[in-house]
Amino acid sequence: MRDGQLYEVKGASKVFSKGGTEVRAVDNVSLSIAAGEFVALEGPSGSGKTTLLQLLGALDRPSNGSVFFEGRDLATLRDNDLAELRLRAFGFVFQHFNLIPTLTAVQNVEVALAPLGVPRSELRERSHGLLSEVGLDERASHLPSQLSGGEQQRVAIARALVVEPRVILADEPTGNLDTKTGSDVIDLLAGLAKLVDNTGPYLLPRGKSHMLKMTLGTRAA
């Protein structure tokens, strides 16, 4: 393990059986990601991007190979430790925003903090802080249906960030947005690579970015 690596994925595969046939959704993928890096996954539909993100987010386990996060093999962690990582270490952002429709923007951010036992006053303060960070404080009391797609995704990003995760894992975060709004969301996420790094215990060069290409479950570049 090299010092400072956030992720080391070693020969990870994920095999699903579908109607009697095996699908190698992720096929022997190895990669390293350092703290502060901004990594994009590119590949056609079905190439294994979502499956790989789920392995990185400890939402699923590899069938073979290993995923190390901060030096710990995720396969060796107990359920409690995995739950703790999912709650605090990883912030998830999805294509369809996944906001709760009956809650306002600020309440949608607060729900991420609810399981952490944060006092009520701090809940509100931190959630407003994050909404300001993503440029949405004025929309705090709006319901998701009163927000544009780009605004909803920014609320979702604020919700992901409010727990001060060490990683943001975003699956097609611009998939439901027009090109301009999507590119604003990518700029926001790219800028956050620094913000997240600031809160972590890492002292690495910031702003590094690279592209990983996936083809049929394997890493093409």
Ligand code: ADP
């Ligand atoms: P992408 O996100 O790049 O579109 P996915 O990771 O969603 O790709 O899927 C990769 C392959 O794995 C696809 O062939 C998909 O049908 C298959 N797959 C994904 N999840 C499952 C599952 N839970 N059960 C069976 N097959 C799956």
Ligand code: MG
């Ligand atoms: Mg996908």
